Amino acid sequence: MSRTTEGKRQLTGGRVAHAVLILFAAGSLFPLVWTAVAASGTSGRLARTPPPFWFGGHLLENLEIAWTDANLGTALINTTVVAGSVAAGTVFFSTLAGFAFAKLRFRFRNALLALVIGTMMVPPQLSVVPLYLLIAELSWTDRLQSVVLPGLVSAFGVFFMRQYLTGALPTELIEAARVDGAGSWRVMWHVVFPAARPAMAVLGMLTFVMAWNDFFWPIIALTQSGNPTVQVALTGLGRGYVPDQSVIMAGALLGTLPLLLAFVVFGRQIVGGIMQGAVKG
């Protein structure tokens, strides 16, 4: 991949391109903005025609009801713990394995790498039944480790780090460290981790977003009234534990807000990360 081509051939955009893009941006952002609009009124206001287009004065009230009725306080803490651990574990283990696949020689390396890539094809549905039996056996239902442990490693992560380190980490640097007498763990600590930091940040963010939004397994492993993640709690809202539409929207807003804030702050880095992962992946 060449770094220089970016910007070399960028067409200059006309007015039409600009207008269409504004339309797309509006289409992308509107449902989110409207979630806030709907969450800030009463449900009576939502049953009017035309539907509301501007904020009402009941946002805090609705947020409070959603917070208490749908267990969202617990859910937000749980989701932070889950997504944080999953992201940290994935980044750490992926960097270890990615480095081994990128720079170390060992028997069965290519076969094992092929196996890693092959696992990406296996749909999560294929393991829910036994996983459920396993956590039931261990009495882990409604415990966060039932969601964290299966997420700690990721084939995509290993592949992503391998691709990055193959290009970004000069082999001479590792050899130099070895000549100085550094063992593999010291090499890992003082050479690989510093070199991998940009990719680790990207992988961490992507994994965090994915874990935050994960749905299929948490809804099976956790319960809405017990120890839910945000997504599981929102399912309860949608199924009418709380019949008030504005409160449902307030819940949806609460569940999305942390990631939206992260997007406001880190948006460019996340975009860069996805584009980088795409070209190399």
Added chain:
Amino acid sequence: MAPVAGEVSVAAPPGAGYASLRDERRRARRSRRHRRDLRWSPYVFVAPFFTFFAVFGLFPLLYTGWAALHRVELTAPGRREWVGLRNFSRLLDDDFFWNALANTVTIGLLSTVPQLLIALGLAHLLDHRLRGSAFFRVAVLTPYATSVAAATLVFVLLFGRDHGLINWALGLAGLDAVDWQNGDWTSRIAVSTIVVWRWTGYNALIYLAAMQSVPGDLYESAALDGASRWQQFVHVTVPSLRPTILFTCVVSTIGATQLFGEPLLFNGGAGATGGVNHQYQTLGLYLYEQGWVNLHLGRASAIAWAMFLILLVVGAVNWLVARRLTGGGGER
């Protein structure tokens, strides 16, 4: 220890050209450790991945295959009764299974095709040098950060029959209100819309990345040959993007096969049926219904394996198509 060390080093004259016994031993030990480290640390580094994969991936995969051959109920998961292939043969006679399969394919096409086409166009626009292009990139990616649950809940409201914003807009345009939740096709379109909304920006960025690594001189020579912008897009951009397009096709197909959250939450409280007539019940949802609503874990396992086999077939087809595409275009 110190006196010994001193003694030995005295015994070995400095600069005599040979190391003392102790030094030699230490060096040997270090080099042995070094060799052991070189030999085994790669395995230590990849071990966590394979350990976790074995426990949470491979074991469940095989166990699901085994469970599919049994009658297992969620109420008593410890009691298993061997039934051979009956779970599978019952699937073949099961109308709901075929319905779910058809819905999965339909909704998959309705969401994947527009999604990727729009993403391609969007990426082309984002490739222009524009004021605020960083903003646009972030803006179109925001839906990706929205969870299935939150997005679906909002779209349920937007697609409401009586007070929904979309029907209101249709009314403004002089069109009749549509029953987005209960219609056969309208509900599938609505569910697909949620998928399109969430993933188009993400795919657009992947295409954009690939577009930016297309060598600029290809465009220059095309422009010299008098190709218009549209012709450049069709004859330079799209062919150069073929591997990326294939990649997104595979990923989106896998995603579409597993569609679950959108249809689960689109029917406001009706549970896992996927609409009153199961009109948008997907395979993922059907698996969930069989396992965790009707409590038949054995049958759920059979559905899971059926999904896996379908994915393998899809993967093989993708591979064949890819081989033909690259064989037909890449070399010549």
